Amino acid sequence: MLEAFFTPQSVAVIGAARKPGKLGYGVLSNILQYGYSGKVYPINPKAEEILGLKSYPSVLDVPDPVELAIIVIPNKFVPQVMEECGKKGVKGAIIISAGFREAGMEGIKLERQVLDIAKQYGIRIVGPNCLGIISTHTPLNASFAAGMPPKGGIAFMSQSGALCTAILDWALSEEIGFSQFVSLGNKADVDEVDLLQAWEKDENSRVIIVYMEGLKDGQKFMRVAREVTQRTPVVAVKSGNTAAGSRAVSSHTGTLAGSERAYEAAFQQTGVLRANSIEHLFDYSLAFAYQPPLKGRSIAIVTNAGGPGIMATDALERSGMKLATLQPETIETLRQGLPPAANVFNPIDVIGDALTDRYAHALKAALEDKNVDGVIVILTPQVYTQIEETAEVVGRLAAAQDKPVLGSFMGQQKVGPGIKILNRHSIPNYVFPERAVGAFEAMAEFWERGQRPAPQYEHFQVDQETVRQVFDRVRGEGRLALGDAESREIMEAYGLRIPRSILAKNADEAVAAAENIGYPVVMKIASPDILHKSDIGGVRLNIRDADQVRDFFDLLIYRAQRYMADARIWGVLIQEMAARGKEVIIGVNRDPQFGPLLMFGLGGIYVEVLQDVTFRIAPVSRQEATEMIDEIRSYHLLRGVRGEKPADLKAIIDTILRVSQLVTDFPEIVEMDINPLTVYDEGRGAVAVDMRFVLKEKESKQE
Numbered sequence: 001m002l003e004a005f006f007t008p009q010s011v012a013v014i015g016a017a018r019k020p021g022k023l024g025y026g027v028l029s030n031i032l033q034y035g036y037s038g039k040v041y042p043i044n045p046k047a048e049e050i051l052g053l054k055s056y057p058s059v060l061d062v063p064d065p066v067e068l069a070i071i072v073i074p075n076k077f078v079p080q081v082m083e084e085c086g087k088k089g090v091k092g093a094i095i096i097s098a099g100f101r102e103a104g105m106e107g108i109k110l111e112r113q114v115l116d117i118a119k120q121y122g123i124r125i126v127g128p129n130c131l132g133i134i135s136t137h138t139p140l141n142a143s144f145a146a147g148m149p150p151k152g153g154i155a156f157m158s159q160s161g162a163l164c165t166a167i168l169d170w171a172l173s174e175e176i177g178f179s180q181f182v183s184l185g186n187k188a189d190v191d192e193v194d195l196l197q198a199w200e201k202d203e204n205s206r207v208i209i210v211y212m213e214g215l216k217d218g219q220k221f222m223r224v225a226r227e228v229t230q231r232t233p234v235v236a237v238k239s240g241n242t243a244a245g246s247r248a249v250s251s252h253t254g255t256l257a258g259s260e261r262a263y264e265a266a267f268q269q270t271g272v273l274r275a276n277s278i279e280h281l282f283d284y285s286l287a288f289a290y291q292p293p294l295k296g297r298s299i300a301i302v303t304n305a306g307g308p309g310i311m312a313t314d315a316l317e318r319s320g321m322k323l324a325t326l327q328p329e330t331i332e333t334l335r336q337g338l339p340p341a342a343n344v345f346n347p348i349d350v351i352g353d354a355l356t357d358r359y360a361h362a363l364k365a366a367l368e369d370k371n372v373d374g375v376i377v378i379l380t381p382q383v384y385t386q387i388e389e390t391a392e393v394v395g396r397l398a399a400a401q402d403k404p405v406l407g408s409f410m411g412q413q414k415v416g417p418g419i420k421i422l423n424r425h426s427i428p429n430y431v432f433p434e435r436a437v438g439a440f441e442a443m444a445e446f447w448e449r450g451q452r453p454a455p456q457y458e459h460f461q462v463d464q465e466t467v468r469q470v471f472d473r474v475r476g477e478g479r480l481a482l483g484d485a486e487s488r489e490i491m492e493a494y495g496l497r498i499p500r501s502i503l504a505k506n507a508d509e510a511v512a513a514a515e516n517i518g519y520p521v522v523m524k525i526a527s528p529d530i531l532h533k534s535d536i537g538g539v540r541l542n543i544r545d546a547d548q549v550r551d552f553f554d555l556l557i558y559r560a561q562r563y564m565a566d567a568r569i570w571g572v573l574i575q576e577m578a579a580r581g582k583e584v585i586i587g588v589n590r591d592p593q594f595g596p597l598l599m600f601g602l603g604g605i606y607v608e609v610l611q612d613v614t615f616r617i618a619p620v621s622r623q624e625a626t627e628m629i630d631e632i633r634s635y636h637l638l639r640g641v642r643g644e645k646p647a648d649l650k651a652i653i654d655t656i657l658r659v660s661q662l663v664t665d666f667p668e669i670v671e672m673d674i675n676p677l678t679v680y681d682e683g684r685g686a687v688a689v690d691m692r693f694v695l696k697e698k699e700s701k702q703e
């Protein structure tokens, strides 16, 4: 679909300039200099000829068809030029010019205008305000970048143009090969999602890397990324803060959620590997682009120095990778070929005076061992070390089989020539072994995800109609927060267990309610304006008789009024006293980019303090719900410590899934909390003791 950008038959440079130093000159000369073989048309009304090519006053004057237009003219002329491109039948436009969305109100209008024209004619746009595009295999360098990276397997997209130039510089100096290189700029039209879709089908792109600051449509990104990562590794660096929306939050989940959490969850759920720095971004992508897949977590280390071997081992263990247990045959082979002082167990230490032959022997043995999924070759430059010869042999042995091998030739000056040889054999080198381990870990995650079955979303039998009616009623009364009775209706409609409770408007009603429910009871202030009832002493447990009910009724009302004079007070809730159990929280906060952000964690009144919570975007699968439980720090508590019975994890998962279904069915829920969900021992279920729902204002919002 985006062929016009990557493999066009003909290109016009609108705003091609005659003077070196101008962008319009740089773009044209890059196209010519780096071997583009299609037709090239400079467009400039004031020139006859530029860089030896005939120049045309307008794209409409070009006698032949033009597939791609690269626009390098002042912003205010872009709409008109776009119109001409439309008439000419141009398929794609790279707008390098700046002065659009990034430049304030006028720019926003201009960008919209340009986009409208493009839509009308069916032209796709990259940019505006970008550096351009490079397709090394075509080859086409449609950018004003200084240089052209070598051909290779990395497809790179970036929202930041400055980062593009830095990466390019690095690619040139390290001879790192790229397949595609796209500076997205303002993303008026083509964005991350389009490129993921296009590159998934591109044979030359073995790994896709993304530098992003924000997304337009998080849900769509998730849908597409989920598909793409089945086959192609996607590594992302996310930076910058996206607008989290200005809505005041009124739930525990709302307080703890945030755009950062949403991105984290979305990446995890879609299998997008997150790199925490640009350094990691490239560490991972080199391994993906140049080595065969890592099909397990067992790694062998071959080293000529003890210390780095141990560092690598530690890093393996920290990251959830494993030091491979070598087979007895392998150990025997190693013993025969290495001196007695060598360590023949993993990490295999060929010791400081090792020449190439020892490396060859050890690496070959390790690669042949079926317990080994991948190998890291560590080399430190000692007096006799044959750096280049060893690199040569490592390269040859690695190429002869299908397990991944990563280098960690440590140092710079002495090992430099060896690293170049490794690179020529497509073996990425990491100056520190920990970084090689990090790359292997990313590869293992990608592989495991590919083996996992696609998520299955369960559907419970629920009563949507009742929920619909409750929401309509609440909104009809001009409210957004639900009362307890209403919340209970919702919970029951979705099959969730709650303690009995009755709202009392005066002390007599309270006593009647308590007697109806049966002592002991719990009393809680009922007000839509009081979020944390306990904070103001608004919750009393274990109330045993009518006198206490009367006393506390007055006390709770008094406290609420003193706390907030104009709080709306609905009365006091009389509630069945639930048995003690473990308290967890399940909540949802609607994220502006990704939608329902579901939270699970250790609950009760200390959630905000402990912050032991984890997030996913709803809907979630059973597998994802299970992972959420495993992820929190206190999952040991749930599994039972010191002879305790484990908590009913099935009931937690069931609740997570029902909540997930509820908020997916009803996008108008902007916030909800169940806190606590009191969970009992295995087999005894869970009960939602306290909950809260907040609805969205009716269609006030617009993007």
Ligand SMILES: Nc1ncnc2c1ncn2[C@@H]1O[C@H](COP(=O)(O)OP(=O)(O)O)[C@@H](O)[C@H]1O
Pocket: 499, 522, 524, 531, 532, 533, 534, 535, 539, 541, 575, 576, 577, 578, 579, 583, 604, 605, 675, 676, 689, 690
């Ligand atoms: N019905 C109940 N049975 C037993 N314990 C309860 C009950 N309701 C509340 N609690 C306890 O009181 C704490 C606070 O009550 P809750 O209704 O969650 O109020 P809030 O969160 O507004 O302070 C809960 O975390 C729970 O430990």
Ligand SMILES: [Mg+2]
Pocket: 604, 675, 676, 690
């Ligand atoms: Mg609570």
